[in-house]
Amino acid sequence: MAGEQVSVQIEALKNFCVKIFQKLDVPEQDATIITDVLAAADLRGIPSHGVARLRRYVDGLRSGIMLAHPQVKTVVETPSTATIDAGAGLGQPVAYAAMKKAIEKARTVGSGFVTVRNSNHYGIAGYYAMMALPHDCIGISMTNADVLVAPTFGRNAMMGTNPIAVAAPAGNERPFVLDMATSTVPRGKLEVYDRLSKAMPLGWATDERGVSTKDAHLVLENFKKRAGGGLLPLGGEGEMFSGHKGYGLGMWVDIFCAVLSGAAYANMVYPKDADGKPLPANLGHFFGAWRLDAFRPADEFKAAMDDLQRRFKEAPRAQGQERIYIHGEKEYEATERYLAEGVPLDPKVADDLKALGKELDVTYEL
Amino acid sequence: MAGEQVSVQIEALKNFCVKIFQKLDVPEQDATIITDVLAAADLRGIPSHGVARLRRYVDGLRSGIMLAHPQVKTVVETPSTATIDAGAGLGQPVAYAAMKKAIEKARTVGSGFVTVRNSNHYGIAGYYAMMALPHDCIGISMTNADVLVAPTFGRNAMMGTNPIAVAAPAGNERPFVLDMATSTVPRGKLEVYDRLSKAMPLGWATDERGVSTKDAHLVLENFKKRAGGGLLPLGGEGEMFSGHKGYGLGMWVDIFCAVLSGAAYANMVYPKDADGKPLPANLGHFFGAWRLDAFRPADEFKAAMDDLQRRFKEAPRAQGQERIYIHGEKEYEATERYLAEGVPLDPKVADDLKALGKELDVTYEL
Numbered sequence: 001m002a003g004e005q006v007s008v009q010i011e012a013l014k015n016f017c018v019k020i021f022q023k024l025d026v027p028e029q030d031a032t033i034i035t036d037v038l039a040a041a042d043l044r045g046i047p048s049h050g051v052a053r054l055r056r057y058v059d060g061l062r063s064g065i066m067l068a069h070p071q072v073k074t075v076v077e078t079p080s081t082a083t084i085d086a087g088a089g090l091g092q093p094v095a096y097a098a099m100k101k102a103i104e105k106a107r108t109v110g111s112g113f114v115t116v117r118n119s120n121h122y123g124i125a126g127y128y129a130m131m132a133l134p135h136d137c138i139g140i141s142m143t144n145a146d147v148l149v150a151p152t153f154g155r156n157a158m159m160g161t162n163p164i165a166v167a168a169p170a171g172n173e174r175p176f177v178l179d180m181a182t183s184t185v186p187r188g189k190l191e192v193y194d195r196l197s198k199a200m201p202l203g204w205a206t207d208e209r210g211v212s213t214k215d216a217h218l219v220l221e222n223f224k225k226r227a228g229g230g231l232l233p234l235g236g237e238g239e240m241f242s243g244h245k246g247y248g249l250g251m252w253v254d255i256f257c258a259v260l261s262g263a264a265y266a267n268m269v270y271p272k273d274a275d276g277k278p279l280p281a282n283l284g285h286f287f288g289a290w291r292l293d294a295f296r297p298a299d300e301f302k303a304a305m306d307d308l309q310r311r312f313k314e315a316p317r318a319q320g321q322e323r324i325y326i327h328g329e330k331e332y333e334a335t336e337r338y339l340a341e342g343v344p345l346d347p348k349v350a351d352d353l354k355a356l357g358k359e360l361d362v363t364y365e366l
Numbered sequence: 367m368a369g370e371q372v373s374v375q376i377e378a379l380k381n382f383c384v385k386i387f388q389k390l391d392v393p394e395q396d397a398t399i400i401t402d403v404l405a406a407a408d409l410r411g412i413p414s415h416g417v418a419r420l421r422r423y424v425d426g427l428r429s430g431i432m433l434a435h436p437q438v439k440t441v442v443e444t445p446s447t448a449t450i451d452a453g454a455g456l457g458q459p460v461a462y463a464a465m466k467k468a469i470e471k472a473r474t475v476g477s478g479f480v481t482v483r484n485s486n487h488y489g490i491a492g493y494y495a496m497m498a499l500p501h502d503c504i505g506i507s508m509t510n511a512d513v514l515v516a517p518t519f520g521r522n523a524m525m526g527t528n529p530i531a532v533a534a535p536a537g538n539e540r541p542f543v544l545d546m547a548t549s550t551v552p553r554g555k556l557e558v559y560d561r562l563s564k565a566m567p568l569g570w571a572t573d574e575r576g577v578s579t580k581d582a583h584l585v586l587e588n589f590k591k592r593a594g595g596g597l598l599p600l601g602g603e604g605e606m607f608s609g610h611k612g613y614g615l616g617m618w619v620d621i622f623c624a625v626l627s628g629a630a631y632a633n634m635v636y637p638k639d640a641d642g643k644p645l646p647a648n649l650g651h652f653f654g655a656w657r658l659d660a661f662r663p664a665d666e667f668k669a670a671m672d673d674l675q676r677r678f679k680e681a682p683r684a685q686g687q688e689r690i691y692i693h694g695e696k697e698y699e700a701t702e703r704y705l706a707e708g709v710p711l712d713p714k715v716a717d718d719l720k721a722l723g724k725e726l727d728v729t730y731e732l
Binding site: 076078080082083109112113115150151152153156158210228236241244246248251254255256259260261265290291294304311321322325326 | 442444445446447448449475476477478479481504516517518519520521522524532534542544546550551567569570572575576577594600601602606607608610611612613614615617618620621622624625626627628631632633656657658659660661662666667670671674677678681682683684685686687688689690691692693
């Protein structure tokens, strides 16, 4: 029976997830990385990308779409760049390795960039951008994704919510962490409105004609049936509020992640064979790091970051508003709270974890 | 008397501008670069950043805010990065040199990035990103700018329209050229609505309380009086349509251009002295280049870019729509038309150019 929302200790949750992956023959080191990325999403208040997704990874490993022991190869390399073929492995371990390589290159020549092809869903983009922070680097991370977003003036979804994450260190203030889908809202937001039978604002998504609609249920059904329509890019429908900019940001991500790496792009990700059986997703990612002191002494940069943030946080607020946020601030506060009080777990997700535990003979004691 | 819209030949217009700059002691090479950037804006259909701005550069040079013979210094350098102090010179020549340096570094180590501090208005961001194209590189260019945009939940403008430009080569198709302000619309759009006494859509700009308004005239008056309010970031007011993402993109640009280079950031650009006299703007820019074949053979990349573009252009259109555009396409088409038929010049701008010609003893024969 689905009960109330529960809170769980993050370490117990992580131990459980690592064991699940190990049962599916994922090496411990990789299992630990994947779990850490999932847990980071839950800790940052982005449960859609957290352990709620464990089932999908399990399914991917079982069906052979995601390989536990992929052949990972660096196919091109220069002093400041590289391209890695992930061999249809899980997204997180190769993404982690790629970002590490980008940071190493930044340490050596000032900046470093690594693209990845033939990969899978890698979790939250922000995780990898934030890996740069302890190295006094600015980090960037992008990925393409399942086809959900319609281009400006287009009827059908042609690309993913293609997120961009940028993380920059600060001194006494918290780092700046921008982690944004290039669509106006994610699919999860439509699911919430659908559950509540609430009308969406116009400008989030389109119906099968490619026209903005308030009907979240219709859009989600159309997704399932591939009947047309999609999420709208940041800026909404048409050009009135500059939806073409969000569309352009999404295409930029697709170019850097997939065209540059040799992965599948646009609506070619998550292909199927002639019988409709899913083939490896062939997603692409892009990672980068810039060393602060390759431009300016790191302490000067951090002092200016502190001042920049304070100027915004202490600025006069719009009527009726209580607070001006810096990007990443809400997520850092969520992490602090959840580490102290436990991570909230949706009862449906908790039930599914229990079921996974039974299926794979892993004790669920959270 | 202000007459009808005129069309002028671009070469004649450029010759005139170069002579104007030379009369103000700008070296011929620099005058040619500045003029080329201004002309590129007119040719690409962005007249707000074209020769219409000539007067502002003239004023800047006359008042000493922009120096014709600045001391330009490279202050930090690594194999893939550099920071340049522009010495309060004009923005275009140092931006041109910085982007060239980024491309050279990309040729040597795979990618290159150059920040610039102590600079001035540099024209259209896209110009510099596009410099990468003939070198088989992807280019990026960003700049901070005069304070016009309010952060999400903030009452007052705290940053510029901080544009991002990304240019990527293609094969048979035209290059992808994204060149976008991170605000929903530019100030120029409000000026058009003000002239027509037309109500703006809510979500473009805020009044002195920081609340979305339809009154373009009010917003523009408030700008002049520094009375509060501002343009809204891409995504509009609050978080309903993800205005916080546009705000984050704008802050990203400020961090890369100004915090990283040591330029003025947030609302500190265009400072004034104790008597209210303008001081050098101290703007910052960021330039970068990634060599295609540092990731993948260039011909493979270009073939995939062609295919990507065709997929979008040939995709089904939303009801009532005639065409799906690729970023840069409209501007390439404008350039072709204007090169053949002459560049349209607003009569007011033509009059101002004539007046400048008289003031500086340069023949105006366009």
